[in-house]
Amino acid sequence: MIFEKFKEVVQKYGMLSGGETVVAGVSGGVDSTVLLHLLHCFMKAYGGSLVISHLNHGLRGQEADRDEAFVRSVAGKYGLPFKTRKVKLKDIAREKGLNLQDAGRKERYRFFADVIKEVKGDKIAVGHNADDQAETVMMRVIRGTGMKGLGGVPPARGNIIRPLIDFDRQEIESYAQKEKIEYIEDSSNRDRKYMRNRIRHELIPQLKSFNPNICRELGMLSSIARDVDSYLDDLARCALTNVRCENNGKRKGIFLNRASFLSLPSSVKSKVIFHVLEELSGEGMGFFSTHILDVESLVGRGVSGASLNLPKRIKAVIEYENVHFYYHGRVSDDISFSRPLNLSGITSLSAAGIELKAEKVACCDEMGSKDAVFIDMDKVSHPLEVRNLINGDRLILKGMRGRKKLKDFFIDEKIPREMRTSIPLLISGGEILWVVGLRHCGNALADSESTNILKISRL
Secondary structure (H helix, E strand, C coil), X not given: CHHHHHHHHHHHCCCCCCCCEEEEECCCCHHHHHHHHXXXXXXXXXXXXXXXXXXXXXXXXXXXXXXXXXXXXXXXXXXXXXXXXXXXXXXXXXXXXXXXXXXXXXXXXXXXXXXXXXXXXXXXXXXXXXXXXXXXXXHHHHHCCCHHHHXXXXXXXXXXXXXXXXCCHXXXXXXXXXXXXXXXXXXXXXXXXXXXXXHHHHHHHHHHHXXXXXXXXXXXXXXXXHHHHHHHHHHHHHHHHHHECCCHHHCCCEEEEHHHHHCCXXXXXXXXXXXXXXXXXXXXXXXXXXXXXXXXXXXXXXXXXXXXXXXXXXXXXXXXXXXXXXXXXXXXXXXXXXXXXXXXXXXXXXXXXXXXXXXXXXXXXXXXXXXXXXXXXXXXXXXXXXXXXXXXXXXXXXXXXXXXXXXXXHHHCCCCHHHHCCCCEEEECCEEEXXXXXXXXXXXXXXCCCCCEEEEEEC
């Protein structure tokens, strides 16, 4: 009996225990209407309450409005609360640079999250079935995927549950016919321009000619893959903690020690990369096995300065012994700034992300540090300014004859190329007095005989 199997699935995956308030996502199709029917039976047997939610994507004109009206009528027949929202999905997809399916998924779950908050609910139930799972796995295999992708959609994650995940489409349609459950057809499910529909109507029938139980087999594969992926996930999270480096100078992004990373097992390395990309982008969607392999190849070659552009404006750069992952919009390769130094207060350098504080001091009992310098104001050419590098910059280093190219100095110090333009330089009459945070230079540094001393500190 279908309801008995439904209860078994709910218990197996720990979806419901009875008494919860569940928000059911109902599109009006056979899966969601059967889900609603079974959930209603479950609530009558074990307690709890149901809220029906429906998102109108605004894509199919009158048909979309028909769907909303149908689900509203279903809610009325069950005597259940009904929550709906209409969005302009095409506009949202265009604004966010997403395809319609990805945009639709994001908007649906945003809507569900708003509803569950409004009604103080416990769970969100959606109607994914075993055939949907098989299609998802095949779609990811075709696009390129790893163990996580093979896992498909989980039966339960957070407050989202999929009680029909072990039911195939034929079981669901037969139950709807037997129980006389009304539903409507979404014409977009037949549109072959969508990859999922081509897999559903063309590829899966072909695979069934080799194995009639292919959907069940793919479901079992996804279950095994989720278990393996969960184990690898635990290993990768520990590994990421061990290979991650401290942010150098509060720079944005994630830094990994290249040698430590390369020592990891191959399966763990790929998961570490995925977690890095997931952390930077805020989600794991949009990254495929080819991207992971490209990063591994980049790190393996280890050519300092070599870089790789990844989806979602993420960049990976080899910086000597480290690998730096960052979001493009947060690191600029063409920062330019120049301003006079405030001799009695704060000079803010937003482009470099730091502030400098200048103050007169009576004496110089130290030669400064990487975070501070003491300048003899009787030796400088005014005004003092702070700027970033320009072509031809040279500096005078203590104990060295002649001048050294600033570019060569940065190379010797292993300063990554993309970081060099953001390092402030304290300048007096064209002469570099301080490469902020790195080295004191020039002939105007204070000493024990100086009487007019300015201390400049990096905050």
